Amino acid sequence: MYVFLKGLWKEHPIFRQLLGMCPTLAVTNTARNGLFMGLAVIFVLFFASCIVSLIKKIIPHEVRIAVYTVIIATLVTIVDIFFKAFFPDVSRALGPYVPLIIVNCIILGRCEAFASKNRLLPSLLDALGMGVGFCWGLFLLGSIRELFGSGNILGFTIFPACYNPLVVMILPAGAFLVLGFLVSAMNCIENRRKR
Amino acid sequence: MNKNFFKITGALSFACALCAFLLSFVYESASQRIRENEEKRITSSIEKLAPRAKKIELLTSVEDMYRLENEENQLVGYAFLAKGQGYQGKITLLGVTGPDLKYLIGIEVIESVETPGLGSKIRGEEFKKQFEGLNISDPLSLIKEKPVKDNQIKAITGATVSSKSVVNILNKRIEQVRQKIN
Numbered sequence: 001m002y003v004f005l006k007g008l009w010k011e012h013p014i015f016r017q018l019l020g021m022c023p024t025l026a027v028t029n030t031a032r033n034g035l036f037m038g039l040a041v042i043f044v045l046f047f048a049s050c051i052v053s054l055i056k057k058i059i060p061h062e063v064r065i066a067v068y069t070v071i072i073a074t075l076v077t078i079v080d081i082f083f084k085a086f087f088p089d090v091s092r093a094l095g096p097y098v099p100l101i102i103v104n105c106i107i108l109g110r111c112e113a114f115a116s117k118n119r120l121l122p123s124l125l126d127a128l129g130m131g132v133g134f135c136w137g138l139f140l141l142g143s144i145r146e147l148f149g150s151g152n153i154l155g156f157t158i159f160p161a162c163y164n165p166l167v168v169m170i171l172p173a174g175a176f177l178v179l180g181f182l183v184s185a186m187n188c189i190e191n192r193r194k195r
Numbered sequence: 196m197n198k199n200f201f202k203i204t205g206a207l208s209f210a211c212a213l214c215a216f217l218l219s220f221v222y223e224s225a226s227q228r229i230r231e232n233e234e235k236r237i238t239s240s241i242e243k244l245a246p247r248a249k250k251i252e253l254l255t256s257v258e259d260m261y262r263l264e265n266e267e268n269q270l271v272g273y274a275f276l277a278k279g280q281g282y283q284g285k286i287t288l289l290g291v292t293g294p295d296l297k298y299l300i301g302i303e304v305i306e307s308v309e310t311p312g313l314g315s316k317i318r319g320e321e322f323k324k325q326f327e328g329l330n331i332s333d334p335l336s337l338i339k340e341k342p343v344k345d346n347q348i349k350a351i352t353g354a355t356v357s358s359k360s361v362v363n364i365l366n367k368r369i370e371q372v373r374q375k376i377n
Contacts, residue, residue, distance in 0.1 A: 059210075060202050060203045062199070062203050063207045067210045070207075070211055071210070071214065074218055077218055078218070078221050085232070092306070167311065170312065171310070
């Protein structure tokens with residue numbers, strides 16, 4: 001169980017390991033974009049870990065990273081095509097960042113560091129934990145930025161109409177600001193707990 | 196030569212071939228839907244801009260251009276896609292004109308990645324509305340004050356480059372379309 005839970009908090013990919021910063025900063029301008037990006041990463045991470053864990057013994061050691069990359073790229077392309085076919089709006093909003101999941105270091109990192117050394121079930125739990133952790137991180141970041149940047153969450157108006165949106169929050173600078181605050185909040189909580 | 200040469204190359208090639216096969220299968224089953232989505236977006240934008248158009252027909256003589264007809268098969272206008280470079284990336288516009296290519300019925304932004312809060316306002320109603328009924332016998336021009344002539348567009352404050360891109364993309368494409376139609 002710990003294998004699953006550690007991705008949600010203790011080894012959280014965004015706030016503890018600071019991995020996958022590119023989508024974290026780029027697509028979290030609204031809660032919905034963050035959520036869909038998170039879901040895409042869960043899908044890719046889960047199946048990549050599954051396949052890597054199953055074929056770890058038959059891949060020659062020298063080309064393992066290349067093979068992992070091919071597998072990840074295939075899964076990402078499937079997600080990209082799926083979004084284009086069934087969620088064209090989301091696909092337009094996420095733009096090039098869906099194909100860029102290929103170079104998201106969380107996925108290759110988990111394949112190399114965990115799935116290639118562990119059996120199927122732990123690998124799946126690890127992938128799910130990390131994926132869900134990444135997803136809630138993106139969703140939280142997206143919600144905060146959308147709330148202050150446009151007064152909505154998931155398109156629902158939260159702040160009254162007289163609220164003057166802080167446009168900086170949905171611009172790249174807002175991503176760095178919010179991420180900084182969230183990481184420091186996370187460290188603060190962890191330090192308190194240790195004491 | 197490394198004695199593992201064939202094993203390594205074989206494994207990698209096999210993995211690539213398998214993935215390529217899988218992808219071609221996935222793409223094949225989804226490509227129809229993706230094309231339909233794109234077409235649906237364009238036709239629904241045309242219908243919104245020109246409610247009189249009941250028949251939308253893709254022209255074969257000009258690329259990305261549609262002929263619009265009413266119920267009695269009379270020509271009521273043309274619609275065309277116009278693509279070009281914006282401030283941050285590609286902009287794709289849809290323009291709808293009257294049957295004689297003398298005035299614009301309206302425009303829609305199909306694709307753009309302009310700066311949120313500034314350049315992204317080219318997607319806003321306030322900016323798009325300016326194009327309705329504009330005279331396009333002469334090229335459109337961009338100004339910073341309130342328009343006085345019927346071919347002028349007021350630039351968005353803080354997003355001059357994005358506004359200029361829209362006007363330039365339209366001018367270029369209208370010129371091209373006019374030459375092909377006449």
